Amino acid sequence: MAAQSTAQDAPNSASFLLDPIFVQFDRRNEDLQEQPRAVTVIGAEDFPLGEIEAGAALANRTPGVTFNGFGQPGTDFLKIRGVGALGYPLSASDQLVGFSIDEVPTSMFGFPPTLFDMDQVEVVRGPQGTLFGRNALAGGVNFVPNKADGSRVREFELAVGTDGYVLADLTVGDWLIEDSLAARLALHFSDYDGTIENTNVGGTLGGSSEIGGRLSLTAFTDNGWTISAMAQADDQERNNSFQIYYENPDFPVSGESKVPANTRDNRQFTLRLEREFEHFAFTSLTGWQNQELVNSPGYYDIYLFSAFTGLPEEFFIKDDPSYFRDIVEEETIISQEFRLSSLEGSEVSWVAGANFMLSDYSGLRDARDDFNTTSNGRTDVDIETRSWSVFADATLPVGDRLRLSAGLRYGYEKQEVRGEYVSNGFP
Numbered sequence: 001m002a003a004q005s006t007a008q009d010a011p012n013s014a015s016f017l018l019d020p021i022f023v024q025f026d027r028r029n030e031d032l033q034e035q036p037r038a039v040t041v042i043g044a045e046d047f048p049l050g051e052i053e054a055g056a057a058l059a060n061r062t063p064g065v066t067f068n069g070f071g072q073p074g075t076d077f078l079k080i081r082g083v084g085a086l087g088y089p090l091s092a093s094d095q096l097v098g099f100s101i102d103e104v105p106t107s108m109f110g111f112p113p114t115l116f117d118m119d120q121v122e123v124v125r126g127p128q129g130t131l132f133g134r135n136a137l138a139g140g141v142n143f144v145p146n147k148a149d150g151s152r153v154r155e156f157e158l159a160v161g162t163d164g165y166v167l168a169d170l171t172v173g174d175w176l177i178e179d180s181l182a183a184r185l186a187l188h189f190s191d192y193d194g195t196i197e198n199t200n201v202g203g204t205l206g207g208s209s210e211i212g213g214r215l216s217l218t219a220f221t222d223n224g225w226t227i228s229a230m231a232q233a234d235d236q237e238r239n240n241s242f243q244i245y246y247e248n249p250d251f252p253v254s255g256e257s258k259v260p261a262n263t264r265d266n267r268q269f270t271l272r273l274e275r276e277f278e279h280f281a282f283t284s285l286t287g288w289q290n291q292e293l294v295n296s297p298g299y300y301d302i303y304l305f306s307a308f309t310g311l312p313e314e315f316f317i318k319d320d321p322s323y324f325r326d327i328v329e330e331e332t333i334i335s336q337e338f339r340l341s342s343l344e345g346s347e348v349s350w351v352a353g354a355n356f357m358l359s360d361y362s363g364l365r366d367a368r369d370d371f372n373t374t375s376n377g378r379t380d381v382d383i384e385t386r387s388w389s390v391f392a393d394a395t396l397p398v399g400d401r402l403r404l405s406a407g408l409r410y411g412y413e414k415q416e417v418r419g420e421y422v423s424n425g426f427p
Helices: 002-009 054-060 302-309
Strands: 039-043 065-068 077-080 097-101 104-106 118-125 139-145 153-160 166-177 181-192 196-198 208-220 226-238 261-276 281-296 325-341 349-367 377-399 402-422
Touching: 054 065, 054 077, 077 097, 104 281, 104 325
Parallel strands: 097 139
Antiparallel strands: 039 118, 065 077, 097 104, 118 139, 153 166, 166 181, 181 208, 208 226, 226 261, 261 281, 281 325, 325 349, 349 377, 377 402
């Protein structure tokens, strides 16, 4: 305050107004300063080059948010204000933080997305069930990629570092048809070898590889419609250790039975139709997403088990490579939302809409392990979820510094679960 006062009293001082920050998660693209909620917006400039773990980077930049990771795609999750999954997520929907990409809902399999050519990340503290739907008791996170808007963009970034680190991003954007059709293409590649030596079977752990591409098209019609389409494909591959003995004199070093291999292949498509009428704005948002995860963790660490039991490390060395777990999971999500919302500058900010979501999940786990025998066996699960909901949310200013906000969501969900377990010898 003292510095501000000095600047105002100084001769030839200049004042300026910062550009407003608009947020999408509230379904009406409001100025951040008009929000009655606790929100953190992370701009693209705050995610510097070199981030290997996007979820941890997000938590480091957001007060009240903690990141929990088990080294494999699909097992990373957030807690907001201490609220989140209990210990370990048991399925793709076992979450208390709602995730969405450009307002399109995704499950834990979609967190964190491959971050490239992002406009901003919006973290809103909970409960946020009105806007994000079920499983948003702790809050919600909306990842907002850059859209095709006609801006002329020619960008190429290249970073090279130690331990095989390479990052390359290419972004191109422009008008295809002046003032009518815009396009934006973003390509991403990163690779990192890792630094954790496996002294049991050889190799190096902690590496990460990402490759992705996104194509965005936006059409502006003569009668006021804005039609946006986005298609993205990205693949992640990691070989993180599931667990390492922290008190090993040579820490960090791994004694796992194999070098883990964890992959996630993501494909998604979004179609958005928008138009402003005299008294309200209309939005239709259609989303399709497919996630396929293959996790083959080493899990069987000779140093950890030796410390746990007091037996020599040689006792746990396994020549048979079958002593590990294989996990294959796939989920397809289809969603459709129709909504009406207030126009910018309206005295009362409001939104009302209807949403449908279909999730088709299948998971197969095959565990063979003579140390954690209770997990042994083959588990085959299919879960189909259909969810319908209607929602409304409004904010009314009752003074210069006071706003009254209220919301309501009614939902109906039907879930079918088909599961089979076959033991491989454990009684």
